[in-house]
Amino acid sequence: MIRLLLLLLIAAVTLAPAEAGQRFRERLRERMMQRAQGMQQASAPGGVEIAYGSDPLQKLDFWRAPAPNAPLVIFVHGGGWKRGDKSNATGTAKVTHLLASGYAVASINYRLVPAATVEQQAQDVADAVAALRAQAAKLGVDPARIVLMGHSAGAHLAALVGTDPRYFTKAGMPPDAVRGIILLDGAAYDVPRQITAGARFMGETYAEAFGTDPARQKALSPTFQVAAPNAPDFLILHIDREDGTAQSKALGAALRAAGTPADVQAVEGTGLRGHLEINRKLGEPDYPATALVDAYLKRRVGR
Numbered sequence: 001m002i003r004l005l006l007l008l009l010i011a012a013v014t015l016a017p018a019e020a021g022q023r024f025r026e027r028l029r030e031r032m033m034q035r036a037q038g039m040q041q042a043s044a045p046g047g048v049e050i051a052y053g054s055d056p057l058q059k060l061d062f063w064r065a066p067a068p069n070a071p072l073v074i075f076v077h078g079g080g081w082k083r084g085d086k087s088n089a090t091g092t093a094k095v096t097h098l099l100a101s102g103y104a105v106a107s108i109n110y111r112l113v114p115a116a117t118v119e120q121q122a123q124d125v126a127d128a129v130a131a132l133r134a135q136a137a138k139l140g141v142d143p144a145r146i147v148l149m150g151h152s153a154g155a156h157l158a159a160l161v162g163t164d165p166r167y168f169t170k171a172g173m174p175p176d177a178v179r180g181i182i183l184l185d186g187a188a189y190d191v192p193r194q195i196t197a198g199a200r201f202m203g204e205t206y207a208e209a210f211g212t213d214p215a216r217q218k219a220l221s222p223t224f225q226v227a228a229p230n231a232p233d234f235l236i237l238h239i240d241r242e243d244g245t246a247q248s249k250a251l252g253a254a255l256r257a258a259g260t261p262a263d264v265q266a267v268e269g270t271g272l273r274g275h276l277e278i279n280r281k282l283g284e285p286d287y288p289a290t291a292l293v294d295a296y297l298k299r300r301v302g303r
Contacts, residue, residue: 077109
C-alpha cells in the first residue's frame with residue numbers, strides 16, 4: 001500500500017496541474033503519514049495517563065523508570081501541527097529502549113490546529129513539562145535531569161520552547177528547566193524560509209499553522225529566537241532531505257553563534273520514508289540515531 005501511494009505521489013508531481021497537483025500531493029502525503037502513524041498505536045506496557053490541563057488533549061502518558069530518582073525523557077509527537085497523538089511514541093522501540101536504559105519516559109498530547117494556535121501548542125508543551133516537574137517526587141523522577149525530544153512538528157515545538165523563554169516562564173519555570181533538547185528531523189525552525197521551500201508539498205499545512213503575517217512567522221521560528229537565554233544544549237538530527245538539512249544546520253549555527261551548544265548530525269534515510277523512520281526506528285540497536293541519542297543522554301543526564 002505504501003509503495004502504491006509513493007507511485008501515486010510521483011505521478012502527481014509530474015502530471016497534475018499546479019494548484020490541483022499541490023492539493024493532491026498534500027492530501028496524499030497526509031494519508032501516508034496517517035497510515036504510518038496508525039501502524040504505531042500499540043502501547044508500551046506500564047504507562048499511566050496524566051492530565052496536565054482541562055482540555056481533553058492536555059494529557060500525557062508516563063512510564064516509570066526501573067529505579068527511583070531517574071532522568072526523564074519527554075517526547076513530543078509530530079503530525080503537521082494538526083494531527084498525531086501521544087501513542088505515536090509507543091508502537092516504536094523508543095519507549096522500551098529508554099526504559100531499559102534507566103530513563104523514565106513521557107509522551108505528551110497537545111491541542112491541535114485549527115482548534116488551537118501553534119502558540120497554544122508550544123504552551124501546552126511547556127505546561128506538560130511543568131506538570132511532570134511538579135510531580136517529580138511522586139513519579140520517581142529527578143526534576144534536574146529532564147530532556148525534551150520532538151519529531152517533525154514536535155521537533156519544531158520542542159525547539160520553540162527551548163529558544164523562546166516566554167513559554168517556560170509562563171509555566172513557572174526557568175529557561176534551563178530541561179537539561180537538553182533532541183530534535184528529530186524538523187523542517188520549520190525558520191518558518192518563512194520553510195514556507196517558501198516547502199510550499200509544493202506542505203503549503204496548506206504551513207499556511208494553516210503559521211498564517212501569512214511575517215512577524216508572527218518569525219516569532220514562531222526557533223532560528224529567530226536563539227538569543228540567550230535558551231535551553232542549555234541541543235542535539236539536532238536530520239535525514240538526507242534538502243529542507244530538513246538546511247533548516248537543521250541553520251538552527252545549529254544560530255544557536256552556537258548565540259553561545260548555546262548545538263550538535264547537528266545527519267542520519268541515514270531520505271524522503272518521507274526516512275522522515276518516518278527516524279521516529280519509528282529510534283531505539284533499535286542497529287539504527288544509527290539510537291547510538292547518537294544514547295550518547296547525548298548519557299552526557300546530559302548521566303545514564
